[in-house]
Amino acid sequence: MRLVIARCSVDYVGRLTAHLPEATRLLIHKADGSLLVHSDGGSYKPLNWMSPPAILSVVELSEEQQLGGVIECWEVTHRKTGDKLRVNIYEWISDQNFELGVDPGLTKDGVEAHLQELLAAQIERLGDGHTLVRREHMTAIGPVDILARDPEGKAVAVEIKRRGEIDGVEQLTRYLELMNRDPLLTPVTGVFAAQEIKPQARTLAEDRGIRCVVLDYEDMRGSESGELRLF
Structure with missing residues (x-):
């Protein structure tokens, strides 16, 4: 740097x-x-x-x-x-x-981690016909929160934040650039999901073809079932 x-x-x-x-x-x-x-x-x-x-x-x-x-x-x-x-x-x-070396990545707080768990269990919140592939799909620069498939079977990368700002859109953009180089995944579309998404972040995301989804944490917690799942 x-x-x-x-x-x-x-x-x-x-x-x-x-x-x-x-x-x-x-x-x-x-x-x-x-x-x-x-x-x-x-x-x-x-x-x-x-x-x-x-x-x-x-x-x-x-x-x-x-x-x-x-x-x-x-x-x-x-x-x-x-x-x-x-x-x-x-x-x-x-x-x-300065040489900073490889960054281990952001450790999410409890709310973001739970949002990821809840959305994986309620993947239909992305839209009818969506299916979960896995959580924490690894890329060369870190894991994208959720990898899913849309109703047509195309890959969808989901980045989850408690508060959606420009930095989160930039992070998802970098993931998408890498994932779209993978012939087994491309074309990969992006979803930026958060409890609150700032107007500037929404504008940037939509300009880059990234869909924004607002997550209602309390509603998702109310929909939680006691069923055990393997992700």
């Missing part, structure tokens, strides 16, 4: 456009190719970002950029959509690289 603090401006060019004027920011470039742009505020949410799969290139400066004080320009290009995040750097303040 590369952590850079620099005075910079940032432009997103693609299916939408966005501009961040010159200011001091934290740039986080991860091993998966993603780039996150943070300010000293806003909690965990970046001001702008490029999701993986992406590649970062240092591009030659134009005369206009040089006259404007730019000393380096990054272009982070999404490998599938061609969208670009262009970062003009005016001053380096700090530049450090």
Whole structure:
């Protein structure tokens, strides 16, 4: 992981456009190719970002950029959509690289773990005709909560959260990208399931073809039976 603090401006060019004027920011470039742009505020949410799969290139400066004080320009290009995040750097303040190793993944709290168990037992909440394949289907970057089949027999990957936010959509997107490379599974569709789904997360999910399902925890607990199941 590369952590850079620099005075910079940032432009997103693609299916939408966005501009961040010159200011001091934290740039986080991860091993998966993603780039996150943070300010000293806003909690965990970046001001702008490029999701993986992406590649970062240092591009030659134009005369206009040089006259404007730019000393380096990054272009982070999404490998599938061609969208670009262009970062003009005016001053380096700090530049450090760290090797974090393989992350063991998120340990879910009791509510999320129970939601997974309940949805596996009540898989019809995804829609009539859905069937459970297994819980905790392993991928190269961690387990997706539930693998199911739709009425046509196509694979469905389900990510479950207590509170559905953008990070959860990004996580499911990464799982789907990997699972759709498996000839035994593809095509795999996604379902983002949570007790509450934030509007921004729903918008991002639907833009990526991911279906959102709101789970009523209390209702699901009331539907629980005493039958023992092997998942």
